[in-house]
Amino acid sequence: MRQFISLLFIAAALSGVSGVSSVMATASDGIASSSAGPAMPVTVPDTMAERVKPCTVCHGQADRVGRDAYYPRIAGKPEGYLFNQLRDFRDGRRYYRPMTLLLANVSDEYLREMAAYFSALRQPYPPPEQVISSPTEIRQAQKLIQQGDATRDIPACIECHGKQLMGTAPFIPGLLGLPRIYIAAQFGAWKNGGVMRGQESNCMSDIARQLTIKETNAVAAWLAAQPVPENAEPADVLSPEMVQRCGSIVQRSADR
Amino acid sequence: MKIAVVATAVAVLAGIGLSPEIAGATSPKKQAKVERNATPLSSVLLQQRQARGAYLARAGNCIGCHTAQGGRAYAGGRKLSTPFGTFVTSNITPDKATGIGDWNEDDFWKALHEGKSRDGRLLYPAFPYTEYTKITREDSDAIFAHLRALEPVVQQNPPSQVASRYDFQPLLTLWRAAYFKPGVYQADPTKSTEWNRGAYLVQGLGHCSACHAERNPLGGMIGRKGDDKLGGGQIMGSNWYAPSLTSSLEASTAGWPVEEIVQLLTTGISPRATTSGPMAEVVSQSLQHLTKEDARAVAIYLKSLPETQSHQQVNPPAQAEQLQAWLRYGARIYKEHCQDCHGDSGQGAPGIYPPLAGNRSVTLTPPTNVIRSVLNGGYPPSTSGNPRPYGMPPFAQVLRDGEVALVLSYIRNAWGNRASLVTTAQVDKSREGITER
Numbered sequence: 001m002r003q004f005i006s007l008l009f010i011a012a013a014l015s016g017v018s019g020v021s022s023v024m025a026t027a028s029d030g031i032a033s034s035s036a037g038p039a040m041p042v043t044v045p046d047t048m049a050e051r052v053k054p055c056t057v058c059h060g061q062a063d064r065v066g067r068d069a070y071y072p073r074i075a076g077k078p079e080g081y082l083f084n085q086l087r088d089f090r091d092g093r094r095y096y097r098p099m100t101l102l103l104a105n106v107s108d109e110y111l112r113e114m115a116a117y118f119s120a121l122r123q124p125y126p127p128p129e130q131v132i133s134s135p136t137e138i139r140q141a142q143k144l145i146q147q148g149d150a151t152r153d154i155p156a157c158i159e160c161h162g163k164q165l166m167g168t169a170p171f172i173p174g175l176l177g178l179p180r181i182y183i184a185a186q187f188g189a190w191k192n193g194g195v196m197r198g199q200e201s202n203c204m205s206d207i208a209r210q211l212t213i214k215e216t217n218a219v220a221a222w223l224a225a226q227p228v229p230e231n232a233e234p235a236d237v238l239s240p241e242m243v244q245r246c247g248s249i250v251q252r253s254a255d256r
Numbered sequence: 257m258k259i260a261v262v263a264t265a266v267a268v269l270a271g272i273g274l275s276p277e278i279a280g281a282t283s284p285k286k287q288a289k290v291e292r293n294a295t296p297l298s299s300v301l302l303q304q305r306q307a308r309g310a311y312l313a314r315a316g317n318c319i320g321c322h323t324a325q326g327g328r329a330y331a332g333g334r335k336l337s338t339p340f341g342t343f344v345t346s347n348i349t350p351d352k353a354t355g356i357g358d359w360n361e362d363d364f365w366k367a368l369h370e371g372k373s374r375d376g377r378l379l380y381p382a383f384p385y386t387e388y389t390k391i392t393r394e395d396s397d398a399i400f401a402h403l404r405a406l407e408p409v410v411q412q413n414p415p416s417q418v419a420s421r422y423d424f425q426p427l428l429t430l431w432r433a434a435y436f437k438p439g440v441y442q443a444d445p446t447k448s449t450e451w452n453r454g455a456y457l458v459q460g461l462g463h464c465s466a467c468h469a470e471r472n473p474l475g476g477m478i479g480r481k482g483d484d485k486l487g488g489g490q491i492m493g494s495n496w497y498a499p500s501l502t503s504s505l506e507a508s509t510a511g512w513p514v515e516e517i518v519q520l521l522t523t524g525i526s527p528r529a530t531t532s533g534p535m536a537e538v539v540s541q542s543l544q545h546l547t548k549e550d551a552r553a554v555a556i557y558l559k560s561l562p563e564t565q566s567h568q569q570v571n572p573p574a575q576a577e578q579l580q581a582w583l584r585y586g587a588r589i590y591k592e593h594c595q596d597c598h599g600d601s602g603q604g605a606p607g608i609y610p611p612l613a614g615n616r617s618v619t620l621t622p623p624t625n626v627i628r629s630v631l632n633g634g635y636p637p638s639t640s641g642n643p644r645p646y647g648m649p650p651f652a653q654v655l656r657d658g659e660v661a662l663v664l665s666y667i668r669n670a671w672g673n674r675a676s677l678v679t680t681a682q683v684d685k686s687r688e689g690i691t692e693r
Contacts, residue, residue: 039599039600039601039603040603041599041603041604041605041606042596042597042598042599042603042604042605042609043605044597044605044608044609044646050646051644051645051646051647053597053646053647053649054633054634054635054647054648054649054650057633057649057650057651057653057654058650058653066653069653071653091325091326092325092326093326098632098650098652098653100325101632101633101634101650102632102633102634102635102647102650103635104536104537104634104635105524105536105537105539105540105635105636105637105638106635106637106638106645107638107643109638109643110638110643110644110645113644
């Protein structure tokens with residue numbers, strides 16, 4: 001590759017010598033051939049699948065680790081959740097520059113349509129991760145997930161993310177079928193306020209800050225090791241108490 | 257958004273032609289507002305003026321700079337980085353403490369027309385008064401009336417960070433002497449009304465030359481012929497090149513049907529070209545809202561601009577055998593990643609996926625924009641004429657710099673295209689730009 005590159009430089013420098021190019025321009029060979037007459041325009045299907053190609057280049061059937069970031073699968077996530085993420089990326093409230101650049105000047109209506117498309121997309125989940133946790137870690141994780149810790153004002157995960165941990169429509173995402181590293185990274189982002197800048201601090205940020213690294217790692221490991229239940233669907237009702245506490249997440253769709 | 261609704265409502269009301277008697281029965285609050293004006297206006301006239309101002313403010317895309325990303329409209333706070341420092345745009349909502357609630361029409365006119373703030377301080381030309389000076393007093397007053405009618409937003413923005421060597425008002429006086437000529441647009445009697453309207457919008461309110469002009473190291477515009485300051489240039493503080501609107505090698509529309517120019521400006525996409533980057537933003541926030549008449553006037557003016565030579569030297573490579581081998585490698589990358597949408601002959605799907613064969617934004621001499629398009633991808637703006645655009649995937653995460661250089665070198669020299677090769681270093685430099693606007 002390096003050789004290619006240095007040769008490209010030389011070629012670029014050579015081409016600066018005037019006169020060479022005009023002669024050569026006529027001697028184009030196979031590469032520049034377009035002698036078969038004007039080509040027919042490409043046929044483009046009028047579908048959402050075609051329209052979201054810019055998304056699916058990174059967000060495929062499975063979560064994927066890329067060169068710069070982690071690309072989670074987005075199929076089947078709750079519609080309101082996806083819409084909120086798209087809008088927050090576009091407007092810089094959730095910070096990841098490539099998403100901001102990709103979505104600049106896309107209307108709310110269109111983002112909603114994209115969210116609905118991915119939300120309705122059914123793709124098989126990957127098998128659970130083989131994670132080795134100690135019995136103490138497993139107990140710790142299960143307690144936080146099922147009961148929370150009232151002494152530190154940490155609600156049980158299932159209160160918002162559903163008894164099956166598959167989320168609550170339309171705003172709360174599921175926690176199963178996600179890799180351990182992704183869940184751990186999200187905890188980190190919540191602690192640092194990077195998932196949703198400017199959100200009122202009453203919900204996930206506060207909860208994440210209450211948890212120790214050991215706890216978040218234990219929870220992430222346990223969640224990643226669970227299989228996704230057959231025909232898993234998000235729960236449909238959130239308790240009024242959590243609606244109030246997490247208003248910044250669940251009430252924002254109507255704010256514009 | 258709310259503003260647009262209000263503006264529409266006002267426009268509808270104005271259309272009904274409420275009688276002055278009804279206008280007299282207005283709330284005390286509104287009357288107070290009327291009295292503040294030098295010449296008291298009836299409420300209907302005021303509403304008409306505000307509606308016109310809302311339209312003109314859109315045409316001038318005030319909201320574009322005076323709104324931070326994800327922030328409240330017109331409350332300022334957007335950072336514009338230039339070689340002279342980082343300018344933070346001001347809050348132009350009518351809040352008294354943090355906005356322009358204490359300003360009157362004359363103050364506003366002074367800013368637009370003379371580039372002076374209310375306190376007499378000279379403004380930095382990051383605020384494009386070099387173009388806004390061409391705006392008529394009537395239009396200035398209308399825009400001001402619109403801004404006065406906005407909901408005041410309390411938002412104190414951080415001060416601009418002007419580099420110390422430029423933070424000196426007498427320097428601005430000198431700069432102005434060299435590069436600023438105040439004066440309202442003067443119609444050219446030899447041209448049609450439509451052409452003159454287009455010229456007024458392009459040169460003044462639309463401030464197209466703020467981007468589409470080459471700047472000298474002092475930030476002054478290098479005009480080629482008289483007032484034709486649209487010869488293309490690097491957009492200050494950004495990694496985008498605004499192509500020349502007067503060179504047929506770049507983005508001149510002299511050879512286009514007027515309808516296609518209108519289509520590009522108002523929907524963001526046309527058979528021959530697609531807007532991206534800063535221009536997509538301008539279409540989205542401003543140009544798509546132009547009336548048919550104004551969009552056509554702009555198109556007619558742009559189409560009429562006399563051809564000027566591109567500043568950029570076209571530098572196509574010699575087709576040596578070794579080079580052919582590299583380009584074939586680029587062709588393989590093209591086949592794998594690009595051909596599905598852009599076609600095996602770069603023909604694309606006009607109006608959906610832009611053709612690459614004969615596409616001037618692909619062959620522009622500085623390859624900045626086309627590199628960015630490949631690295632960042634993006635959607636053309638959602639507009640009422642094209643609400644669900646098809647998009648370009650970002651390849652920064654998929655292709656390495658050397659691969660981007662090869663595939664672009666190929667595209668720039670295939671199907672009759674002839675342009676300089678793209679180097680890995682150029683691609684690498686563009687990646688840095690991903691962190692900026």
